[in-house]
Amino acid sequence: MKNNLIVSGSPHIHKKESVSRIMWTVALSTIPAGIAGVIIFGLDALWIILAATIAAVSTEWVFELITRRKVTILDGSAVITGILLAYNLPSGVPLWLPVVGAIFSIIVGKAVFGGLGQNIFNPALVGRVFLMASWPKYMTTFPKPFSYDAVTSATPLAMLKEGKILEHIPYLDLFLGNRGGCIGEVCILALLIGAAILLIKGYITWHIPVTYILTTAILTYIFGAKQFFHGDWLFHILSGGLILGAFFMATDYVATPLTIKGQVIFGIGCGLITAVIRIWGGYPEGVSYAILMMNAATPFIDRYTKNRIYGT
Amino acid sequence: MVKLAENKDRSEHKAIERLPLPAKVYLPLIQHLGKICVPEVKVGDTVSLGQKIGAIQANFSAPIHASISGKVLAIQDWPHPVLGRAKAIVLEGDGRDDTGIFALKSRQEVDKLTPDDIRKIVLDAGIVGMGGASFPTHIKLNPPKPVNTLIVNGAECEPYLTADSRLMVEKAEEIFKGIEVVSKCLGIKEIYVGIEDNKPEAIRIFSKFSGIKVKVLRSDYPQGGEKQLVQNILGKEIPRGKLPFDIGVLVQNVATLYAIYEAVYRSKPLIERLVTVTGSCVENPKNLLVRLGTPIKNLIEFCGLKEEPAKMIIGGPMMGIAQYTDEVPIIKSSGGLLLMNKKEAEDLEEEPCIRCAACVRGCPVGLMPCQINLASQKSLWKLAKEYGGMDCIECGICNYVCPSNRRLLQTIKRAKLESGK
Structure with a gap:
């Protein structure tokens, strides 16, 4: 008996969790923002999302075939x-643009570093x-929301930068996404629904988003107007x-610190970087650069934020 | 600390049963942390129950006793549950069971014993820590610094295992007497009994004793780890590289205290222990009182099989050791036998680390297991040490939570071994 014991x-037990389960859940959590983007900017947004996604997956597949690595698509x-990537594009771009961007993301942002887990920057x-x-x-x-044609509009931040905000955009419009901007960024409500999924599942913790948003809020409150604290x-x-x-x-x-500290x-x-770019930089938006x-x-x-070890 | 699926319901309400006397026992000459014993008998000798057959060669050791009466059949290499193989004394039983020789002493007789008498009894009885580490108990009873706090470890945090929990329910008086003996031996002033909240019966029973404080702990893993227990009961930590006595604390497992009771009140050496036999392959999971040296196949036969096990683990699923044969005997530290089926035992494919930090959040001693893993895989032993690899308590949480199924613990153990050289 028992000649083939393992x-x-x-430990001999394992939590029911896997990389693909996490990743697909994250992908799922982005869907509300995508739907909102398509509603706001029309089918162009959908084609861009599909183009970027198909291009990203195909690029990874081809790269792995050529380099004879395990296919991980x-x-x-x-x-x-x-x-x-698609969520960070305006809905009016030609379809080759997301394709080129996705190829660049996968190859330069991820594959050349060694694939999943090795990239230094968010691809x-x-x-x-x-x-x-x-x-x-x-x-x-940026196409105008709900116009579904070639009419373009500036983003609220660009208007602010150029001093063109003559009348106040209602916060509710901003919250629901009735404004110019990138496909996936405009509908805050949809983004928060997705974020809630990730927080509830424990796939992200509140520490980065909350400190990020809070810091931006505080700095723009203090320095965001001609007068301090206005x-x-x-x-x-x-x-x-x-x-x-x-x-x-x-x-x-992959590209963020390990400990809560x-x-x-x-x-x-x-x-800090986002606020600096938005307030004093020559560019209306700073999120991408700040994160990178x-x-x-x-x-x-x-290296400098290791946890305290028990007994030390 | 993490919450694990407990799987204790299969055996937690099963009263302690005695496994029928084995025909043969295989008693390894090393069943403890420390130096191996030398045989005190020759092949062909007749031995009586409880007779000392393995003598210590150093203080950091514990003697071995005959767990059945009979004849010495051989002294040879034999499978060992922890070390793979080790020298063992093989006894063939004569079918008799003279447990009557371990007569109960009166309270007055026990009260007359001095602390040194108690230490000698514990040493001669071959008692070691029965929670798994098998640290010789007589050394713990002879600390170089005064100890005034006793923590009784009743936090059986490994999933599936219920032996300690049963012992606390069925042998509470005896454990309490063991506590008294230890307290007297060391002049203990404060006694805490740490029990997890998933053992309400044990909590209820121990709350009745006077002079001890029952601390109800959350049933998180590894609550029964010495460091976690001290932290969660006393609110202080054992400084790095130190032992509990450095902060005036002694930690004893309930099964060890029961063994101390038996040695002191019944002059009975450590010849048997309670073992939970469980797992999805086991027909009738049980808490069995097993003579040391009994091959696990006897336990399996007694409990019956539902399906062919693919993995046989001595100990719990988190820290237990997978065995390569059913000839391997139960030794002093074996608190459980877990039989897993093929599906449960399946080895999962290792994937790249995605730095999700689940291991970092889970580590009960504050390490960054994924970083030590990377250092270890590149043989950067110094770096692994800088990351605190030597502080790892080998609880296995990092492996358990890793979505990439990375063998974090194995590589950390390797790093510990290499940087200790």
Whole structure:
């Protein structure tokens, strides 16, 4: 009897959890924002989301075939990269743009580092910044919400930057997404529904999003207007890509710190950079750059924010 | 700390049963932390029940006793549940069971014993920590610094295992007498009994005793770990590299205290222990009183099989050791026998670390297991040590929670071994 006993090291039980389960749940949690994007900007938004996602997955597949690595496209991470890249694009861009962006995201942002788990930066943001630098015109032309045609509008943050906000945009419009902006960033309500899923499942913790948003709010309140302590912090939270970035991109496991202490520093850092760019920079929005810069600082943060070991 | 599926319901309400006397026992000469014993008998010798057959060669050791009466059949290498193989004395039983020789002493007789008498009795009885670490108990009763607090470990935090829990329910008086003996030996002033909230019956019974404080603990894993127990009961930590006595504390498992009671009140050496036999493959899960040296196949036969086990674990599912044969004997530290089926025992494929930090949040001693894992895989032993690899208590939570099924604990153990060189 028993000639084929399994003899492996402890522990002998395992939590019912897997990378693909986490990744597909994250992908699922982005769907409300996508639906909102399609409702607000029309079917163009859907085609862009699909183009970016299909391109991201295909690129990963082809790259893995060529380099003879294990094919990992079913783990869901490339899908997330595609979706998040699309969410960071205006709905009026030509369809080749998300494709090029997704290819860049997957190859330069992820594959060359060694694939899942090895990337230093959030791959979707790498793609986005690349598109921004290469085709700035496309990347800053925003169709008007609910117009479903070629009419364009500036984003609220751009209007603010240019001093063009003549009348107040109602907060409710900002919250529901009735404003110019990128596909997946405009509907705060939908983003919060997705974020709630991730928080309830325990796949993200509140530390990065809350410290990020809070820091941005405080700094824009203090320095966001001509007079100190008169900034419209709520406007800053609700416009631009802050909510999308804080919950879905600044929480990317791979490129963020491991300990809670580190994550708090990461969140504050993101908030600081975002606020600086928005208030004093030459650019209306700072979320992408803030997260990428803090991604770069992550190994450094990790080194100085180790947990206290029992008995020390 | 994490919440685990307990799976204790299969055996927690099963009263203690005695396993029929084995025909043969295989008694390893090392069943403890410390130096191996030397045989005190020769092949062919007749031995009586409880006779000392393995003598200590150093103080950091514990003697071995005949768990059945009979004849010495061989002294040879034999499968060992912890060490793989080790030298063992094989006894063939004569079918008799003279447990009558362990007569109960009166309270007055016990009261006359001095602390040194107690230490000698415990040493001669071969008692070791029965919670799993098998640290020789007589050494704990002889601390280099005064100890004034006793923590009784009744937090059986490993899933599936119920032996300690049963013992607390059925042998509470005896455990309490063991507590008294230890307290007297060391001049203990404060006694805490830590019991998890999933053992209400034990909590109820122990709350009746006077002079002890029952601390109800959350049934999180690894609540029964020495460091966690001290932290959660006293609110203080054992400094790094120190032992509980450094902060004036002694921690004793309930099964060890029961063994101390038996040694002091009945002059009975450590020749048997309680073992939970459980798992999805077991027909009738039981809490069995088993003579040391009994091969696990006897236990399996007695409890019956529902299906062929794919993995046989001595100990619990978190820290237990998978065995390669059913010839392996129960020893002093074996508190459970867990039989898993093929599906449960399936080895999951390892995937890249996604830095999700589940291991970092789960580690009960504050380590970053994923970082030590990376250092260890690159043979960067110094770096692994910098990350606190040596502080790992090997509870296995990091492996358990890892969504990438990474063998974090194995690589950390490796790092501990290498950086200890």
